[in-house]
Amino acid sequence: MVSKLKTSLAALGLSTALATSMVSGAFAAAHETPLTGDLVIFSDMSNPAPRAVMEGMVARFKEMNPDLNIELTIIDREAYKTQIRNFLTANSPDVANWYAGNRMAPYVDAGLFEDISDVWEGDMSENLASTKGALTIDGKQYGVPYTYYQWGVYYRKDIYDQYGLSEPEDWETLKSNCQTLLDNGVKCFTIGTKFLWTAAGWFDYLNMRTNGFDYHMKLTAGEIPWTDEGVKKTFANWRELIDMGAYIDNHTAYSWQEALPFMLNGEAAAYLMGNFAVAPMREGGLTDDQLDYYQFPTITPDTPKGEDAPTDTFHIPSSAKNKENAKAFLKFVTSAENQTLINAGDALGQLPVNAQSSVDDDKFLKEGFDVLSNKAPGGIAQFFDRDAPAEMAKVAMEGFQEFMVRPDNIDRILDRLENARERIYK
Amino acid sequence: MTQATLPDTHADRGKRSFWRRNQIAISPWLFLAPGVIFFLIYVIFPVFQSFQISTLRWDGLGDPEYIGLENYRELWDDPAFYVSLKNNVLWLLLYLLAIPAGLFIALFLNQTVTGIRLYKSLFFFPFVISQVVVGLVFTWFYDPTFGLLNVMLGWFGLGPINVLGDPTYVTYGIIAAGLWPQTAYCMILYLTGLNGVNPEQIEAGRLDNARGWRMLWHIIIPQLKPATFIAFVVTIIGALRSFDLISVMTNGGPFGESRVLSFYMFEVALSEYGFRMGYGAAIAVVLFLIMLIFIAYFLWSMYRETRGR
Structure with a gap:
């Protein structure tokens, strides 16, 4: 009920935005003939806000197709990651959530995700161009995006102002800023590496800025050895920060949420994170005057900047029973109208993928949208553990964590990663 | 029961049914059977299945590939x-x-x-x-x-x-x-x-x-x-x-x-x-x-x- 009220309010607010944006073809198609029959959806959007969004989407789709019998099952996000293997093979729904990039490759290779290139025909490819690559394997599309979000450095503007610092544009400024903070007893960055992936965010950015986006993509695709000079340069840059003492102590003991208080208390000044960190930081008492965002600065000059923007997606399992209904639902999900609605600040609070959608009036979303659309000429990556195969990601992220604690082990770590690469990509 | 056992001592054994003759020997196994069967299916059989799976390269979805003792060799290093x-x-x-x-x-x-x-x-x-x-x-x-x-x-x-x-x-x-x-x-x-x-x-x-x-x-x-x-x-x-x-x-x-x-x-x-x-x-x-x-x-x-x- 609450979610329904919320969506209708949001719809009201959006009517002005919609007046200017054209009604997408997909949206019209869904209206042509109301659908009948069944539609079974399994979703991993189990946190409160995403759950309301998912339920809202189903409610609106049902309104358009009153005779369609929609069955929505929401599964805990973490449990979903292992359950998907079972339900895709045994008892598959018509629509299922998953992730873009290498994360969907095992299911595509095993023939469990349906080729939906026909859904992508026409306007859609144009409107969703930014993520088309991440959903394409061997020239065919296997899913549609519904949201993504930017990564970047979220920092305490008030602390930066206090010490006369500005947003760094290059590596030298980042380091000199950091030194000033450290001299005043403030750590430059908070991080919690207990669950490893936060360290991978740092590696993604350092590697993309040191060696460029294309190099990074080749590395995650297993085409460049981990013992390569470029990788070593990335780690050497990383080491500069570690040796300065830029990161909070004992970060191996914390999850990313447990690392937040350091930033809230002003013990650390910045956090390299996804946009989802903004909500808990606001709840923790930081106002928009205190909290700000900057794009990760340049390291090697003239390297086109690449950005991390993990994309969440919908797919149709190959053994789905109501594929036509499922395709109509995917078209509905990707329509500009729907994407504007579900990514609004009071819903998912993330970025719509459809280029025709409008971004909610939120300082971080606006800045993120600008960065991803205009300031990432290098390309958009999915995040280390979605770009690299799961096995490689696990070994590598453990290596990153070890490096952050014991930077002297770097040669041993890289040899280990190289061994893993030779085994995994053969 | 008593009826059956009484004349047993000198009756000709061939005429008694199989069940009567082996009741004492079989009964404990019958009572044990549910436990034994479940133990075999859920404990003993998976043990051997593990041995078999350990000789495969398999992601649980696609077709398994037989690789002999390769997994153990990798474990060694x-x-x-x-x-x-x-x-x-x-x-x-x-x-x-x-x-x-x-x-x-x-x-x-x-x-x-x-x-x-x-x-x-x-x-x-x-x-x-x-x-x-x-x-x-x-x-x-x-x-x-x-x-x-x-x-x-x-x-x-x-x-x-x-x-x-x-x-x-x-x-x-x-x-x-x-x-x-x-x-x-x-x-x-x-x-x-x-x-x-x-x-x-x-x-x-x-x-x-x-x-x-x-x-x-x-x-x-x-x-x-x-x-x-x-x-x-x-x-x-x-x-x-x-x-x-x-x-x-x-x-x-x-x-x-x-x-x-x-x-x-x-x-x-x-x-x-x-x-x-x-x-x-x-x-x-x-x-x-x-x-x-x-x-x-x-x-x-x-x-x-x-x-x-």
């Missing part, structure tokens, strides 16, 4: 495997401390004071709460910034220790957390054991001037042998299934230094970044062989005991 194996040995050895600790708490509590039942139940309390809760409590206790441990160390002027984030301390930290409930378990076993100690033997020992340690070592402990055996069995089992504490407290980290074989197997085969069924099965087989040593020992000592009677 895998540093993470040796870390897990070392930690398993540490767990097995240090977890046994729960037995003497439980014994001494039991001896201490084995007296008649007002409210002793309350004290006993307080000591037993950690065994009642879930391992996950124990893990969480100790995670907070060890927390490098807010944790009670570092506050206490601060009183003696000792620097903060990041127990769960430091590869040198992490396994000991988790074992200490595991010892808390395990000691309580051993204590309750010994408390019941102490009830069965023969007072006449103690009296006789007193007359012969035994007291203190000599009394404990020569008179009490020999009589507690059955309790010690059970405590040993449950402690070994507890050490080998130390999965939940590790999962809650460190998730195997930092960089895999607190993993044991069972956790490594889970990570490799079933976690978010896993799905190498063959490799996981190979680890399971190694773990099974380690367990087999203990299983053989337990079976042997139980066999000896039944024969001794």
Whole structure:
């Protein structure tokens, strides 16, 4: 009920935005003939806000197709990651959530995700161009995006102002800023590496800025050895920060949420994170005057900047029973109208993928949208553990964590990663 | 029944039905059958299946590929495997401390004071709460910034220790957390054991001037042998299934230094970044062989005991 009220309010607010944006073809198609029959959806959007969004989407789709019998099952996000293997093979729904990039490759290779290139025909490819690559394997599309979000450095503007610092544009400024903070007893960055992936965010950015986006993509695709000079340069840059003492102590003991208080208390000044960190930081008492965002600065000059923007997606399992209904639902999900609605600040609070959608009036979303659309000429990556195969990601992220604690082990770590690469990509 | 058995002694045997003739021999097997069948399907069969899967390269979805002993060869060169194996040995050895600790708490509590039942139940309390809760409590206790441990160390002027984030301390930290409930378990076993100690033997020992340690070592402990055996069995089992504490407290980290074989197997085969069924099965087989040593020992000592009677 609450979610329904919320969506209708949001719809009201959006009517002005919609007046200017054209009604997408997909949206019209869904209206042509109301659908009948069944539609079974399994979703991993189990946190409160995403759950309301998912339920809202189903409610609106049902309104358009009153005779369609929609069955929505929401599964805990973490449990979903292992359950998907079972339900895709045994008892598959018509629509299922998953992730873009290498994360969907095992299911595509095993023939469990349906080729939906026909859904992508026409306007859609144009409107969703930014993520088309991440959903394409061997020239065919296997899913549609519904949201993504930017990564970047979220920092305490008030602390930066206090010490006369500005947003760094290059590596030298980042380091000199950091030194000033450290001299005043403030750590430059908070991080919690207990669950490893936060360290991978740092590696993604350092590697993309040191060696460029294309190099990074080749590395995650297993085409460049981990013992390569470029990788070593990335780690050497990383080491500069570690040796300065830029990161909070004992970060191996914390999850990313447990690392937040350091930033809230002003013990650390910045956090390299996804946009989802903004909500808990606001709840923790930081106002928009205190909290700000900057794009990760340049390291090697003239390297086109690449950005991390993990994309969440919908797919149709190959053994789905109501594929036509499922395709109509995917078209509905990707329509500009729907994407504007579900990514609004009071819903998912993330970025719509459809280029025709409008971004909610939120300082971080606006800045993120600008960065991803205009300031990432290098390309958009999915995040280390979605770009690299799961096995490689696990070994590598453990290596990153070890490096952050014991930077002297770097040669041993890289040899280990190289061994893993030779085994995994053969 | 009686009708059937009465004329049996001199009746011609050929005429009696098969059931009548073999009733006594068959009945116990019939009663055992449900248990045996489930044991075969859910325990014995998967053991052999693990052996078979460990010779495959398989992600659980596609077609498995037979690769012989390749998984074991890889295990041989895998540093993470040796870390897990070392930690398993540490767990097995240090977890046994729960037995003497439980014994001494039991001896201490084995007296008649007002409210002793309350004290006993307080000591037993950690065994009642879930391992996950124990893990969480100790995670907070060890927390490098807010944790009670570092506050206490601060009183003696000792620097903060990041127990769960430091590869040198992490396994000991988790074992200490595991010892808390395990000691309580051993204590309750010994408390019941102490009830069965023969007072006449103690009296006789007193007359012969035994007291203190000599009394404990020569008179009490020999009589507690059955309790010690059970405590040993449950402690070994507890050490080998130390999965939940590790999962809650460190998730195997930092960089895999607190993993044991069972956790490594889970990570490799079933976690978010896993799905190498063959490799996981190979680890399971190694773990099974380690367990087999203990299983053989337990079976042997139980066999000896039944024969001794």
